[in-house]
Amino acid sequence: MTTEQFVKNFYQEKQHILHSSFDNQSEHRTLVSTKIEELSLNKIQTEKLKEIVSDLLTDTFYTILLGLDGAGSIGDSQESFKIFDEDDNLISESGDLEGLAYEYFHENK
Template sequence: MSPEEFVKNFYVEKQNILHSCFNSQSEYKSITSIKIEELNLDEIQTEKLKKIVSGLLTDTFYTILLGLDGYASIGTIQESFKIYDEENNLISDDGDLEGYAYEYFHRE
């Protein structure tokens, strides 16, 4: 897996979580989607909340990726991490994720 594929998978996961939060048609609803449904929001309010949740998820995933890359702290520690796959192939080394993370999470 390349650094870009790694970041893209985080982005796909963000989109999946966002979708599950606002999917009231699913047989298996998330706790978040149930809570949002209980708010009885109209369409405009739902879209506003969706943008807020999307922004929160973007900030969270982007910060995690930058934290792994050494460009942001995770908790109180800021250092870069090397990321390997199950076969011990290097996916990311110092600074490999930041550019892709910006591209995927801030191009919206």
């Protein structure tokens, strides 16, 4: 896996969580989608909530990636990490994630 694939996978996970949170048609609904449906929001309110949840997920995933990259803190600690795949191949080391994370999460690559 490359550094870009690693970041892209985080972005795809964010998109999956967002979609499943507002999916009320699937037989495998999530707890979140059930709770959102129980709010009985109209279409405009649902879209506004979807925007808010999307922004929250973007901030969360972006912050985690920056924390792993050493460009941000995780909790009270800021340090960089080297990320390896299961075959011990280096995926990322300090500074590799920040730019790609910005492209995916803030420029909608």
